[in-house]
Structure formats: structure tokens, C-alpha cells
Amino acid sequence: MKDYKSRYIVLIVLVILLVYQGYWLYSLYNKRKHEIKDEIYGVIECSDYQEMEKRASLLGHSLGASVTLDVSPNNKNEKLASFKTYIRHLHDSKIVTIEKVYKCETVRNTGVSVNSKKDSLDNPYKIIAEDTRNQLHVALDSVKMNDLRYFYTLLRKNLKKVHLDCPLCIFYYSDGRLRAKYIEGGCQAKSLSETFIYGFGDHKAYYTIVLSCFPILVLRDMTGIIICSLLLWGLIAFSLWYLRKNIHSLHALDEMKTDFTNNVSHELKTPIAVAYAANDALLNYGIAKDPDKLKKYLTISLTELKQLEKLVEEILSMSMEKRVNMxxxxxxxxxxxxxxxxxxxxxxxxxxxxxxxxxxxxxxxxxxxxxxxxxxxxxxxxxxxxxxxxxxxxxxxxxxxxxxxxxxxxxxxxxxxxxxxxxxxxxxxxxxxxxxxxxxxxxxxxxxxxxxxxxxxxxxxxxxxxxxxxxxxxxxxxxx
CATH class of the missing domain: 3.30.565.10 (Histidine kinase-like ATPase, C-terminal domain)
Known part of the structure; x- marks a missing residue:
């Protein structure tokens, strides 16, 4: 009964550890999932800028944006950001400019220049950077349609740089209609896929990007942690099993020693008592005068003494393994x-x-x-x-x-x-x-x-x- 109880205790402890470790890994998986999604959105944005630059260079235009900071005349404690987006033709220097003004309570530096060629996630003025991208799309998309194949090539290349390469599909929507799509051979929407919606321009246009093996990306990123967790759980399981086995062996050995003490006391007592009785009869009851009885009692004593010798030899055998010079x-x-x-x-x-x-x-x-x-x-x-x-x-x-x-x-x-x-x-x-x-x-x-x-x-x-x-x-x- 005690053995089964200890088994259940060890099993319950292992199950609790496994459940806790599973919950911890699941929480870590969700955390890494959100982090990797943010990272992928950054890669998408960077690829989008690169695709726009390619279209602008084909049209013979250059893209740019600038931000200047001034103190508001109405409130001395308020700062304003004046934001301009422009497209300039390289030959006739014609410039199309869009200007917006933002409140910037946390901006402390003046004369900051925003370069649209950089990923906007590196820009501390995220809202301004997003509007920069949107206005550039509005100005450029009206002249030349998005190059989906080139955008796909850039996206795969940039994902590979950050070790997030995965088969993907790209769908381009504008005004609620599917305008274009690029589907890779191994990519299809399924239960393991993850969809990324990336809006731009006047927010009526957006990319739908489907990564077909997104959970595998997250798990691959967590491979080291998962292996270490499983090894740790296995080590704990082995330690508990080994500890229980040793405790069980020690308990069984203790019981056997107790039985041995009880049994050997009886086994030693019997030949001693018989030999004592035979010798007592020889000394006190005149049996020594009868040769036949004398021989009989001496034979009994000798037999019991041999049995006693055998018992002693077996008891000495407990240390026999260590007796090198026997x-x-x-x-x-x-x-x-x-x-x-x-x-x-x-x-x-x-x-x-x-x-x-x-x-x-x-x-x-x-x-x-x-x-x-x-x-x-x-x-x-x-x-x-x-x-x-x-x-x-x-x-x-x-x-x-x-x-x-x-x-x-x-x-x-x-x-x-x-x-x-x-x-x-x-x-x-x-x-x-x-x-x-x-x-x-x-x-x-x-x-x-x-x-x-x-x-x-x-x-x-x-x-x-x-x-x-x-x-x-x-x-x-x-x-x-």
C-alpha cells in the first residue's frame, strides 16, 4: 500500500511539473508570437518602402519627407511638428508637396530630418512616419501600380535576413476589390497559416500577406528553450524515480535486516540448546557409563555443532565480498x-x-x-x-x-x-x-x-x- 502511495505521489508531482512547464511554454509561445509578428510587420514596411523607391526610380522621380519643429504661438508649452511629403521630378524639378501639422508633447529636439528610406520602426515619430508612407503611396500609386512580384522578392529577402523565411502569398486590395495577387507554389491558407493586414495610402488600399508556416517559425525560434525544458523535466523525472527506487531499496533492506535478526537468533539458539542438553545429560545423568548412549549423544552434539559452524560461516559471508585475503x-x-x-x-x-x-x-x-x-x-x-x-x-x-x-x-x-x-x-x-x-x-x-x-x-x-x-x-x- 505504501509503495503504491509513493508511486502516486511521484506521478502527481511529475504531472504538476509537466502542466506548469507546459503553461509556461505556452505563455512564452504567445509572447514570442506577438514579438515575431511585430518584427514581420517591420520587415513588411521596410520592403514596402524599397518597392516604392524602385517604382519612383523607374518613373524618374525622387521621394522624400521632412519634419520641422516650432513653438506654437497660442501656447508656449506646446510644440508643433510641420510635416511635408514631396515627390520631385528629376528632370523638370516639379515638386508635389503635402503638408500636415501635429502636436508633439514629447519631442525635445528641433531640426529633425526624417528619411523615408529607413524603416519607420527605427523612427521615434511613428505617427509622422506612417503618414509619410501613406502620402507617398497616395502620390505614387496614382501614377504607377504596385509591383507585387518585386515586393514579394524584397519581402522574402528581408525575412530571410532575420531568419523568418517562410512560404507566403500576397494579395493587393484597393477600394474593396482584389487588384492583384502573387501566390507561391508551396503557399496556401490553412490552419497553421497567419494573416498580416498592411494598410497604406488613404487606408482604402492594403496588402493581405499569408505566411503558411507561422507557428513553425515561432517554435523554431523557441527550439533551444523547448529542448532545455524537456531535458530539465526529464532530469527531474529521473531524479524522482532514482530517489524513490533508492528509498524503496533501503526500506526493503531494513525489513530484511529485521527479519534476519529475528530468524538468525532462532537458528543459532536451536543447535546451542540441543548441544547444551546433550552435554548436560552426559554430565549429570550417568549416560557416559553407557557406551551406546554416549555415542548417540556425542553424535547429536557434533551434528548440532556442525550446523552451528555452518550458520556462522553464512553470517561471515556478509563481509565475504570485501575479504580480499580470505x-x-x-x-x-x-x-x-x-x-x-x-x-x-x-x-x-x-x-x-x-x-x-x-x-x-x-x-x-x-x-x-x-x-x-x-x-x-x-x-x-x-x-x-x-x-x-x-x-x-x-x-x-x-x-x-x-x-x-x-x-x-x-x-x-x-x-x-x-x-x-x-x-x-x-x-x-x-x-x-x-x-x-x-x-x-x-x-x-x-x-x-x-x-x-x-x-x-x-x-x-x-x-x-x-x-x-x-x-x-x-x-x-x-x-x-
Missing amino acids: QLSYVYVNIHNTVMNIVEMEKMKAKKPVSFTINVDAEEMLWTDQKHFSHILENIIDNAIKYSADKAEVSISLKRDENFIVIAISDKGIGIERKNLHSIFDKFYRVPHENLHDVKGYGLGLYYVKCMMQKLDGTIDIESEPNVGTTVKLIFERHE
């Missing part, structure tokens, strides 16, 4: 004899019917540590018996080739699910079995087996299927 006593061990001794011992202490099938060459020898090799076999055979249901059927076989000796120990027990196989060699880990509640253990047996097989330069392999059984293979190198 002393091993290598000798040639008869595998058949070792297996038979362990089988007899397991039969004696088993609390359920046990049958063994042994297929091991009586003469096969293995260069290894006798004590630890025996403990490895004991652990695996003991597990095969413990995790069988009513009756244990254990098979022990040996195969060899030129390089390896393989000892296979199989049972027909309850088996292990595939999802648990990768954890069975972990320290303190015990496979959960709902139908077996009385199986003793403390999660160190297979951990000890894995560590010792590594120390003995061997490998271990396990195959298991629920309700079918388990096969453990011990693989050793041959030494002649």
Missing part, C-alpha cells in the same frame, strides 16, 4: 563421497519424506576447498528439500567436458517466478511464498553460495518454473 585450503575432493555424506545428513534431519537420485561418477575429483564446497552443496540441497511440498524428490547429477565440471541439483518443488530469479542471490533476500509459512531461513544461504563460487573461480546458474521445479548448476573449471 584463506582457502585447496585439495582434491571426491565429489561422490562428499555428495553421499551430505545426502545422509539431510535424510536424518529432514521432516518430510525425501528421495534422492544420484548420478555422480565415484572417481570424479575436484580441486577446491573441502569445507566451503560442502557448505555450498548443503545449502542448495537443503533448499531443494525445504521448498518442496509434501514430498521432496531431489536429483543430483554430474557432467564434464575437457574444461568444466557441472554439478546439477534439481527438485520438483514449488519453483520460483521469473521476476524473482534476479534477486535470489541478494543478501537477506527470501522469495515470498504464500503457501509456505513455516520454512526457516534468513536470506543468506544463496548469498553465501554466490560469494563462495566467485572465490572458488566457479559460476552458478539457476533455472526455475513455478509448480514444476528448480535446477541449480554449479560450474567449476577442471584442474588435472
Whole structure:
């Protein structure tokens, strides 16, 4: 329940972060969209001026505008701007002039000259600059019609300079009628297109400019921010997942340590109590005078002390991975004899019917540590018996080739699910079995087996299927 709760918390946090980041990116997208639209309008205006200059040069005229500032005679605190637009013929010097006067409360400089060849967005007198453009259009459009193809070429060129190049269509309207249009092959009005209305002249004429991939322009401009945002979200998601995984692992390890403390206390207590009772009987009840009983009780004590030694070895295995200078006593061990001794011992202490099938060459020898090799076999055979249901059927076989000796120990027990196989060699880990509640253990047996097989330069392999059984293979190198 706690695990699911932590999952939901992590999921909710990630969703909240994703929603917040999405909202922030959406707000930034809208902001950049308006900024880029303003920038495109500036490019359109600049291209419009350049197109008018081209028409004027073809007609042999020059365009110009001037602004002068004077103090109003009616109000000493008010300033007026006198604005003139002119078209001058280059040959006969004939000038057509249009003059307007504006109130300019914020103008502080006098003698300012406005050059119509510059983009009006660079001009601090925006209203005056717009009227300059409009009056120039009125004077020029009446003489020669707009060159839409040239305007398109200028617009594409200027958009490319500011990295806003995009397929576009241009429609020229005047007096409510479509006068001309220029449509690029890849341009068409669709859901992703953006329309720009650019009026001029007496405001009865305007361009309708359609950019077919405007949202892509905005997203392309935001590519770096979007990538960084996604990477940041991914980093946070990974950090939360990793943190949760570590916390879960630490919690599981803490529970396993608690179970280990409880189980190992009981496991250590049992052989000590049995050996103590046997020795007490020998000392206080005259059993030492009866040779048969003496042998029986001494055998019991020896068996329990061996069991105690095995438990101590497994407990010491917790630090075995870090024990670089561990002393091993290598000798040639008869595998058949070792297996038979362990089988007899397991039969004696088993609390359920046990049958063994042994297929091991009586003469096969293995260069290894006798004590630890025996403990490895004991652990695996003991597990095969413990995790069988009513009756244990254990098979022990040996195969060899030129390089390896393989000892296979199989049972027909309850088996292990595939999802648990990768954890069975972990320290303190015990496979959960709902139908077996009385199986003793403390999660160190297979951990000890894995560590010792590594120390003995061997490998271990396990195959298991629920309700079918388990096969453990011990693989050793041959030494002649």
C-alpha cells in the first residue's frame, strides 16, 4: 500500500511539473508570437518602402519627407511638428508637396530630418512616419501600380535576413476589390497559416500577406528553450524515480535486516540448546557409563555443532565480498563421497519424506576447498528439500567436458517466478511464498553460495518454473 502511495505521489508531482512547464511554454509561445509578428510587420514596411523607391526610380522621380519643429504661438508649452511629403521630378524639378501639422508633447529636439528610406520602426515619430508612407503611396500609386512580384522578392529577402523565411502569398486590395495577387507554389491558407493586414495610402488600399508556416517559425525560434525544458523535466523525472527506487531499496533492506535478526537468533539458539542438553545429560545423568548412549549423544552434539559452524560461516559471508585475503585450503575432493555424506545428513534431519537420485561418477575429483564446497552443496540441497511440498524428490547429477565440471541439483518443488530469479542471490533476500509459512531461513544461504563460487573461480546458474521445479548448476573449471 505504501509503495503504491509513493508511486502516486511521484506521478502527481511529475504531472504538476509537466502542466506548469507546459503553461509556461505556452505563455512564452504567445509572447514570442506577438514579438515575431511585430518584427514581420517591420520587415513588411521596410520592403514596402524599397518597392516604392524602385517604382519612383523607374518613373524618374525622387521621394522624400521632412519634419520641422516650432513653438506654437497660442501656447508656449506646446510644440508643433510641420510635416511635408514631396515627390520631385528629376528632370523638370516639379515638386508635389503635402503638408500636415501635429502636436508633439514629447519631442525635445528641433531640426529633425526624417528619411523615408529607413524603416519607420527605427523612427521615434511613428505617427509622422506612417503618414509619410501613406502620402507617398497616395502620390505614387496614382501614377504607377504596385509591383507585387518585386515586393514579394524584397519581402522574402528581408525575412530571410532575420531568419523568418517562410512560404507566403500576397494579395493587393484597393477600394474593396482584389487588384492583384502573387501566390507561391508551396503557399496556401490553412490552419497553421497567419494573416498580416498592411494598410497604406488613404487606408482604402492594403496588402493581405499569408505566411503558411507561422507557428513553425515561432517554435523554431523557441527550439533551444523547448529542448532545455524537456531535458530539465526529464532530469527531474529521473531524479524522482532514482530517489524513490533508492528509498524503496533501503526500506526493503531494513525489513530484511529485521527479519534476519529475528530468524538468525532462532537458528543459532536451536543447535546451542540441543548441544547444551546433550552435554548436560552426559554430565549429570550417568549416560557416559553407557557406551551406546554416549555415542548417540556425542553424535547429536557434533551434528548440532556442525550446523552451528555452518550458520556462522553464512553470517561471515556478509563481509565475504570485501575479504580480499580470505584463506582457502585447496585439495582434491571426491565429489561422490562428499555428495553421499551430505545426502545422509539431510535424510536424518529432514521432516518430510525425501528421495534422492544420484548420478555422480565415484572417481570424479575436484580441486577446491573441502569445507566451503560442502557448505555450498548443503545449502542448495537443503533448499531443494525445504521448498518442496509434501514430498521432496531431489536429483543430483554430474557432467564434464575437457574444461568444466557441472554439478546439477534439481527438485520438483514449488519453483520460483521469473521476476524473482534476479534477486535470489541478494543478501537477506527470501522469495515470498504464500503457501509456505513455516520454512526457516534468513536470506543468506544463496548469498553465501554466490560469494563462495566467485572465490572458488566457479559460476552458478539457476533455472526455475513455478509448480514444476528448480535446477541449480554449479560450474567449476577442471584442474588435472
